[in-house]
Amino acid sequence: MTKAIQNFIWSGSILQKKLVQVLWRKCCRPNEEGSLGFRDLSLLNKALLKKFTWRVITVDSDLFSYLRAHFFKSNGDFRYQIKSFIWAGLHPLCQDHREKSC
Template sequence: MKIVGKYGKASGQCINFDKSSLLFGKKIAVNDRQQIKDTLGIQNEGGMGTYLGIPEDISGSKCKLFTFLKEKILHRVNGWTCRWLSNGGKEVLIKSILLALPTYVMSSFLLPMEICENLASAITQFWWSSTPPKRGIHWAKWEKICAPKEESGVGFRMIHEFNLALLAKQLWRLVQYPDSLVARVLKEKYYRLSSPLRIAAVDNPSYVWTSISAAKKLLLLGIRSKVHSGYEINVWQDPWIPSTPARPA
């Protein structure tokens, strides 16, 4: 509460405790929960709402948790009159709206393959159908449509691969900016004596950290270590030889 008070004085922002809520883990006893509520002056328990479009409670079945993404896309698609749109118009709507809707969520969480397939199915249905929600004839595979235009594709994003690319960007930021607040918090919890690219298995990690760690293989394909003094280089394992792709000695 002292920290909260200092924050309020420094920022000039007052916290409304009547509108605030606490989210407890499953292992917190009932008596402890009530004691924490009384100490903080917050009696509401949260976890069922959303913040910035993301569910507060990231637990349980991830497929059920991220179902709202497909519902958002279907809500947009069903509100558009496809019969008046050319293929070019559909392409613009898909790239600028449908594929952009889940981007914020995908930058922090790894979506299950089932959710990725459901999102791709909703987008392909909009692409091929002239009267949604009726299903049109699919004249080409989704992978073919997602190929670059130079390879006779349309250039749509592969949702799972794009998800991994966004998570790899987050992991790269932890490497590039180790003094940032989020990097220092994650370092103390998951890789205190190592680096985010060399960590082993972690006991009971959060879903955010599990998602970021899933992009490590992708990131390692495109980076190499700088030698400098050589003190931090593991000569026989780190990809420090500047070949294509980079490789260890």
């Protein structure tokens, strides 16, 4: 996704690449630092996954109770390996949350 955005910014098309004059990470700095203020999508994705993981583990709504009951053991580990890019991203965050929350 980041590559498509970069291509669009530099060339006006997501399919066409152009010679880049500025490093992308410099474009993602805050406006106060004289940059364009674009968001780093990898950091945004990680933040949203952490927020979702926190809600799965702590919120007692019907949806999150269902997810905990079907996909997690009572100790918080995944019950089984699920072939999904979403669960693959959540798994290490759940482990990280369990280790740091005690």
